[in-house]
Amino acid sequence: MSTRQSTAGAFIALERDPRIEELLGRMTLAEKIGQMSQVESPGQPLPEDFLQALRAGRIGAVLNEVDVEAVNELQRIAVQESRLGIPLLVGRDVIHGFRTIFPIPLGQAASWNPELVRNAARVAAAEAATAGINWTFAPMLDVTRDPRWGRIAESLGEDPCLAGRLGAAMVEGFQGDDLAGPAALAACAKHFAGYGACESGRDYNTTNIPESELRNVHLRPFRAALDSGARTVMTSFSDLNGIPASANEFLLRRVLREEWAFDGFVVSDWASIGELRIHGLTASDRESALAAAAAGVNMEMASTTYRDHLAGLVEAGMLDEVTIDDLVMAILQVKFDLGLFQRPSRRPGKLPSPACEEHLSAAREAALQSAVLLKNDKSVLPLAAEAIERVAVIGPLADAPYEQLGTWVFDGDPALSVTPLAAIRERLGDERVSRVQAMETSRSRSRARFEAAKRAVESADVAILFIGEESILSGEAHSRADIGLPGNQAQLVRELRTTGKPVVAVVLAGRPLTLGDIVDDVDAILYAWHPGTMAGPAIADLLFGSESPSGKLPVTFPRMVGQVPIYYAQKNTGRPPAPDRIVHIDDIDALAPQTSLGMTAFHLDAGFEPLWPFGYGLSYTTFEYADLELSAALMTGNEPLTVAVTVTNTGRRQGTEVVQLYLRDLVGSLTRPVRELKGFRRVPLEPGQSQRVEFRLTPADLAFHGRDMRLAAEPGDFHVWVGGDSGATLGAAFRFEETD
Numbered sequence: 001m002s003t004r005q006s007t008a009g010a011f012i013a014l015e016r017d018p019r020i021e022e023l024l025g026r027m028t029l030a031e032k033i034g035q036m037s038q039v040e041s042p043g044q045p046l047p048e049d050f051l052q053a054l055r056a057g058r059i060g061a062v063l064n065e066v067d068v069e070a071v072n073e074l075q076r077i078a079v080q081e082s083r084l085g086i087p088l089l090v091g092r093d094v095i096h097g098f099r100t101i102f103p104i105p106l107g108q109a110a111s112w113n114p115e116l117v118r119n120a121a122r123v124a125a126a127e128a129a130t131a132g133i134n135w136t137f138a139p140m141l142d143v144t145r146d147p148r149w150g151r152i153a154e155s156l157g158e159d160p161c162l163a164g165r166l167g168a169a170m171v172e173g174f175q176g177d178d179l180a181g182p183a184a185l186a187a188c189a190k191h192f193a194g195y196g197a198c199e200s201g202r203d204y205n206t207t208n209i210p211e212s213e214l215r216n217v218h219l220r221p222f223r224a225a226l227d228s229g230a231r232t233v234m235t236s237f238s239d240l241n242g243i244p245a246s247a248n249e250f251l252l253r254r255v256l257r258e259e260w261a262f263d264g265f266v267v268s269d270w271a272s273i274g275e276l277r278i279h280g281l282t283a284s285d286r287e288s289a290l291a292a293a294a295a296g297v298n299m300e301m302a303s304t305t306y307r308d309h310l311a312g313l314v315e316a317g318m319l320d321e322v323t324i325d326d327l328v329m330a331i332l333q334v335k336f337d338l339g340l341f342q343r344p345s346r347r348p349g350k351l352p353s354p355a356c357e358e359h360l361s362a363a364r365e366a367a368l369q370s371a372v373l374l375k376n377d378k379s380v381l382p383l384a385a386e387a388i389e390r391v392a393v394i395g396p397l398a399d400a401p402y403e404q405l406g407t408w409v410f411d412g413d414p415a416l417s418v419t420p421l422a423a424i425r426e427r428l429g430d431e432r433v434s435r436v437q438a439m440e441t442s443r444s445r446s447r448a449r450f451e452a453a454k455r456a457v458e459s460a461d462v463a464i465l466f467i468g469e470e471s472i473l474s475g476e477a478h479s480r481a482d483i484g485l486p487g488n489q490a491q492l493v494r495e496l497r498t499t500g501k502p503v504v505a506v507v508l509a510g511r512p513l514t515l516g517d518i519v520d521d522v523d524a525i526l527y528a529w530h531p532g533t534m535a536g537p538a539i540a541d542l543l544f545g546s547e548s549p550s551g552k553l554p555v556t557f558p559r560m561v562g563q564v565p566i567y568y569a570q571k572n573t574g575r576p577p578a579p580d581r582i583v584h585i586d587d588i589d590a591l592a593p594q595t596s597l598g599m600t601a602f603h604l605d606a607g608f609e610p611l612w613p614f615g616y617g618l619s620y621t622t623f624e625y626a627d628l629e630l631s632a633a634l635m636t637g638n639e640p641l642t643v644a645v646t647v648t649n650t651g652r653r654q655g656t657e658v659v660q661l662y663l664r665d666l667v668g669s670l671t672r673p674v675r676e677l678k679g680f681r682r683v684p685l686e687p688g689q690s691q692r693v694e695f696r697l698t699p700a701d702l703a704f705h706g707r708d709m710r711l712a713a714e715p716g717d718f719h720v721w722v723g724g725d726s727g728a729t730l731g732a733a734f735r736f737e738e739t740d
């Protein structure tokens with residue numbers, strides 16, 4: 001058993017395997033520091049200095065090597081040619097698939113389906129393990145309310161409850177029931193923490209987050225992921241309230257170790273320890289190494305401040321070797337739990353082959369459930385294939401096998417992609433499909449092919465228009481200040497509108513786009529995100545009605561970028577806008593007196609509501625909510641309260657509704673959001689079928705970090721609503737009182 005003197009002076013006893021303690025006892029300081037260093041694989045042939053470092057035990061982990069023979073050779077050298085034979089961690093960004101690519105995480109979040117997300121991670125792990133990978137840098141759990149931020153694509157959206165449930169499911173999918181199993185990867189909850197609040201949505205930018213907001217919003221998904229067993233955490237690049245995460249003792253010691261008793265290890269994000277000097281937190285790499293190790297970063301990725309300075313810091317008495325021991329123990333424990341000491345090399349033959357039918361089918365189901373139907377005027381969808389003579393497939397993203405995979409796809413294979421155009425041709429036959437790309441890319445400004453597009457639409461029954469963003473326009477370092485349709489796409493939409501034919505827009509994008517300027521020019525909008533390898537079959541199934549859309553937005557869609565940040569769980573303010581008192585800028589009378597527009601919280605040119613709210617999504621059928629009942633009007637002590645509602649499919653087609661439960665705490669020691677998601681469930685219903693759906697609320701669901709930062713439910717009045725999106729109107733009230 002090892003104990004640790006935490007910065008707060010308290011000793012935290014941790015269960016460590018005695019074999020780890022014995023191994024540590026034999027390690028030199030240089031070997032310990034080796035375990036704390038992760039190095040990018042230099043590729044084949046391995047340079048001599050890299051081989052020497054491996055043999056000397058100066059490398060504990062590698063990343064970005066995906067050739068299984070090369071990985072097994074690295075493991076062989078580390079195990080057989082070094083003094084202590086400690087196997088390597090082999091890390092890779094397996095974010096939404098390895099060879100078979102699933103929808104981007106933001107798209108998977110739109111499924112509101114933990115089982116589906118867990119299975120996607122399981123498939124990804126099985127495929128990555130065939131390459132010898134044993135550690136993934138996922139799930140990304142950054143809560144963000146800023147679609148300008150390119151990394152919203154990797155996130156699970158704006159809500160800590162949804163992101164927490166799905167992030168925990170991803171961890172379970174990656175790690176499986178047995179972390180030492182042949183297809184398990186150690187998960188990595190990232191980026192700890194608050195990265196999604198980067199100012200102006202500009203990546204790597206400063207974050208200033210009050211502790212209550214940090215705890216009540218940004219930290220919650222991380223807690224959920226660690227509660228589901230995530231073994232590693234990655235620090236974020238960002239400066240949190242003046243202290244970059246890689247040197248932030250509050251995050252890494254106070255919260256992660258002392259409050260949460262996290263017993264895994266923390267890895268820095270790419271060179272973020274070296275960047276402490278660039279932030280201006282330290283004056284040298286030596287100071288950066290000291291700051292990060294003292295704060296509790298176990299392993300340094302990519303930069304070499306640990307390798308260059310930790311030994312000197314210990315020898316100079318500036319860093320206690322006990323601190324090093326403690327940081328190394330956690331790394332050894334994870335290697336041990338991964339079974340690497342028994343089986344350092346993966347035998348890919350025992351694993352399902354990447355992109356096998358089972359995996360492609362899982363990717364298709366994920367793409368199906370991720371798509372969100374945002375508009376469907378006059379039920380133009382689903383298209384009746386048998387009644388259609390011809391469709392015109394227009395736009396730059398209908399036949400883009402690489403682009404449909406989305407961001408963070410290092411090992412995906414575009415050759416496996418089935419594009420929407422190919423799937424539509426497969427379904428209707430080439431002779432019934434005319435195709436005009438109309439634009440070279442989403443950013444093209446040329447209108448040279450617009451006439452051809454219009455002619456194709458004029459001679460077709462319907463236009464299916466694929467618009468949005470290529471994958472490079474979202475993801476890391478790819479933030480946008482204007483999140484409208486790039487290039488001349490909006491003009492293309494308007495020109496196709498003049499044909500008078502029905503126009504169905506399918507949007508492929510890595511973020512919410514501001515579609516306010518085209519929403520009236522199309523009859524239907526299916527938001528498919530970047531749906532991955534099986535985009536085509538899934539989109540065709542939805543367009544032609546083999547399946548009904550069931551996705552719901554995991555993030556709010558603004559009317560215009562000036563509304564950002566805009567999200568459902570906002571505060572009421574002292575002057576909430578009254579919907580009937582909003583005056584639009586174009587409707588203001590001349591010489592309007594100063595206070596004539598009402599003095600409340602809205603934008604003159606955008607109002608205060610989004611284009612589409614969090615949780616919103618249409619189906620090919622309709623649902624009705626009725627008979628909301630609470631099991632009691634008073635919740636006391638730890639007595640749970642049940643919220644029950646009847647959901648009915650009132651349409652003529654089968655459909656799946658995501659039933660959502662929202663709560664409001666009317667009065668708190670800190671002001672509380674006007675609504676917070678507290679539960680959700682996918683409910684499949686046949687036409688005419690009703691189902692009673694029950695949610696269980698406990699005081700833990702009411703708890704928040706109040707003025708004293710203690711996590712507790714505060715007595716008082718609460719409202720609940722149940723419905724198909726965050727604007728649910730069917731509600732009830734109850735009171736919570738503590739028992740003596």
Ligand code: GLC
Binds near residue numbers: 190
């Ligand atoms: C990147 C990302 C991080 C990723 C790491 C390794 O810069 O910020 O999410 O896991 O480096 O590729």
